[in-house]
Amino acid sequence: MDAHMPYLLCTILFCIGIYGILAKRNIIKIILGIVIAEYAVNLFLILVAYKAGGRAPIFDTLENGQLIQPSAMVDPLPHALVLTSIVIGLATTAFMIALAIRLYGKYGTFDITRMRELRG
């Protein structure tokens, strides 16, 4: 069970994020829900890379003068993927916050139940 604790954390975070998107009325809280869900998915991607007893994926020498073998390292591919995903999340968040500011300027409120112009 201990080995599965981080995955449980990811699931809980993702559910909190989805709850924020679905059940909250304030625009800022919806944006925060998306951000939290995004972080949960990135965390899950990092956890997939973990190998029990692995070292960081940088070539270096051990104490007895040997190079660290690649098979003793943690998988480095998801690290690059997470970097890209974090930047995409940043761009999405920045765009939605700019939208939220402009929506406040037009409607005067952050409540999405008041923004019902389009319907049908």
Next chain:
Amino acid sequence: MMITESTIPLFVAIPLAGAFLTAMLKRVKGIPDTLGVMSTICTFVMSVFAVMRLDIGERLLSNIGFWGGFSEVFGKIVGIQLVMDGLTSFMLVVVNLVAFIVAIYSVNYMTRYTAKWQFYSLFLLMVAGMNGVIITGDLFNLFVFLEIASLASYALVAFGTGKRELEASFKYAVMGGVGSLLILLGIIFLYSNTGTLNMGDMAVILSEQGMPSIIYLVFGLFLMGFGLKAALVPFHAWLPDAHPSAPAPISAMLSGVLIKALGVYAICRIFFNVFGFPEQISSLLMTLGAISMGVGALVALRQWDMKRLLAYSSISQVGYIMLGIGIGTPLAIAGALFHLFNHSIFKSLLFLDSGAVEYATHTRDLKQMGGLSKRMPITSTTTLIGAMSLAGIPPFAGFWSKLLIIVAAVQANHFGYAIWAVIISIITIGYVLKITRFAFLGTLRKRFSDIREVPAFMRISLIVLALICIFGGLLILPAIRGGFIGQAVSALLMGKGA
């Protein structure tokens, strides 16, 4: 110009360079228009050359950075690969043709909005993202390009910055963001199971080792995520708000190519070439397609806003394409891809027409229009051609593609779906008549008595699209079909059989 392996990345590099050069040189007069039109001309011409060069079943591969040269390193593919096969070249022609015509149209239409260079910059970014989704052979690279195209489209929907545009764009951004998260989760599960991100490698590993039981969760995640991008029915709620609020050329791009390049193409590529095509997916896609057809057509009948009606009609037609793909026989897939091509052409034509109507009369409400055919002959004729193609009236192109799908459904013993498709065709004729009668026939109102026909570039793009609608029916002849759509069908089916 020969298409070789090393020219494949240019499909992404040229629009990307165009987008950033436009942002740098924004003060120079006329630069955004020229760069936009030039970039899309280049990619369109290159895509036509690509179709002419490939034979059936042939594939071009290109490793980014030339890692591993021509062979594999450690027995695996290292690095990102770009693939050009029949389906890729077909989709490239569709996307770049519509992008080129929309770029010409925007030269005149976007003078009403203030910042033209921002429009062209975002537009070229969107085209670069869509081209990237089509040519990539690596699953995470597909996700990155999908996000590039989606973010550019969120910003373009909000371009007018009025109340409704902002609300529609926010809704679209939130739903699109959730869809992308579901796709990323599916990719993570697949990576942790197979150890590779290359789609070809993954297909080999999955067919050798059989499907792990987590594959059903991945099916569900991918269907939800890509279904949201393609506006299949439970996930379509963003489309009727986002497509009318965008400026008309962007509505044409969104409805015509974005939902197909990001949604339908990705579903085809992943479910056929990576997973092999399992039985449950076939029936699920057919059901979702049939529901989409019904919901889209029935709600479209109630609309009085011209662009909102066309948006619901898009949902209905994507349902047709999904039905064709779900059936899975070669004739059905050929019909579905042909319908994809046709729908891109005539839906873009209809949205550009509605933009022309809005440019001249400043309204989108069908109840306030009437009799525009007397003052705007070219717009009304092209709308009539596009509408007849949408309704499936012979000899226009839409008739042949719908016929192929219905015949394929009958051949595969799905008589219920075939009858449902015919019924929805009849309802389609209903809302098409609604547009034609209320906007163009009837008496001209007094306040519209001095409107004029739209400017030159807009007219050219409308006429070109209408001509393709008329002559597109020729694509059903086996000689031409084998070269164009047949390559795409065989590329998809290679994955299914193997």
Next chain:
Amino acid sequence: MSKEHGDGMSVIVKTVTRLTVGLIFLYGIYIVLHGHLTPGGGFAGGVIIALSFINLELAFGKRTSGKIFSKSATSLVESFGAVMFLAIALLGLQWGGFFTNFLHPDGDPGMLVSAGTIPLSNIAISLKVGAGIFGIFLTLIVLQKFESEKK
């Protein structure tokens, strides 16, 4: 006491900022240049460089630093970074493939001058990311002056 600072923050903040912002900028450049040797690279270094500029803007107020860091200069640097990155990628086409690492055999691994085009790509990315984040910051604080239009 707090009336003497003009716009921006208090005298203490301004003095400390003057001392530390150069160090932050230098640290960002260090992370960018050693991107092929240590963790970090273009993204992380670019963000740190942007943070040093944001620090200046926050401490000295919009009016004073708006004259030095304008939005159009930021936009120009950002687009230039992207064009430089694409140029490096397209030049690689001549030597074999897209993004090929020409300039390859200089230096051995572990030294600063090695790894071909990767440091140049890192510099281009850091320009783009740094200017991008600073541009986002400028845009979001400029939008602050929207008054809400009541219906």
